[in-house]
Amino acid sequence: QVQLVESGGGVVQPGRSLRLSCAASAFTFSSYAMHWVRQAPGKGLEWVAVISYDGSNKNYADSVKGRFSISRDNSKNTLYLQMNSLRLEDTALYYCARDQAIVVAVPAELGMDVWGQGTTVTVSS
Amino acid sequence: EIVLTQSPATLSLSPGERATLSCRASQSVSFYLAWYQQKPGQAPRLLIYDASNRATGIPARFSGSGSGTDFTLTLTGLEPEDFAVYYCQQRSNWPHTFGQGTKLEIK
Numbered sequence: 001q002v003q004l005v006e007s008g009g010g011v012v013q014p015g016r017s018l019r020l021s022c023a024a025s026a027f028t029f030s031s032y033a034m035h036w037v038r039q040a041p042g043k044g045l046e047w048v049a050v051i052s053y054d055g056s057n058k059n060y061a062d063s064v065k066g067r068f069s070i071s072r073d074n075s076k077n078t079l080y081l082q083m084n085s086l087r088l089e090d091t092a093l094y095y096c097a098r099d100q101a102i103v104v105a106v107p108a109e110l111g112m113d114v115w116g117q118g119t120t121v122t123v124s125s
Numbered sequence: 126e127i128v129l130t131q132s133p134a135t136l137s138l139s140p141g142e143r144a145t146l147s148c149r150a151s152q153s154v155s156f157y158l159a160w161y162q163q164k165p166g167q168a169p170r171l172l173i174y175d176a177s178n179r180a181t182g183i184p185a186r187f188s189g190s191g192s193g194t195d196f197t198l199t200l201t202g203l204e205p206e207d208f209a210v211y212y213c214q215q216r217s218n219w220p221h222t223f224g225q226g227t228k229l230e231i232k
Contacts, residue, residue, distance in 0.1 A: 037169075045161070045169060045212050045223040061220045062126070095168055108216040111159035111174035113181070118168060 022096030
């Protein structure tokens, strides 16, 4: 069945880096835009970043702009989130999600219709 | 940044009742609004996109309405599995912000 599986989370000190991965299966990964969404412990959802089907368009939340980088390798059906200069407030469960569209512009129709189960990032000294 | 305010924060109802959840935007988002359901320990699930379109496999008891700044998610005839947290998200402008959520709990 259509599936997204995140990995790469862990415990990291402030200021360090971490790279998350999201492996896609059972659908044509290269035909969809992809997102990262995070959820701090006990809190709501926060949209983090989006990348178009071919990697040519990217957008970020202000809270991560300049520190996080979203990318994808369509030959490996994998989405990435490179997280640099991590802060305590980046502690969260990170989800990857598939968009129903191939390119997410603004305004954007549709929504995020497939989600992974998330990988936990803990930033702590 | 567009701020989405959801109300109420918590809604206590019984199975079989009707639930009305509100999402208000700080500026017009036209119809570019989605609703998600999240149960404890699970990933969110897309319910409604473009304000009023049910996603694939979503039961007809879920309906969305509204445009501009005021949106409503209505659940008619609550089932036990509907008790969860519901989030709205705007896709009208960057960043694609979420509301803070409404918890629908069993009374």
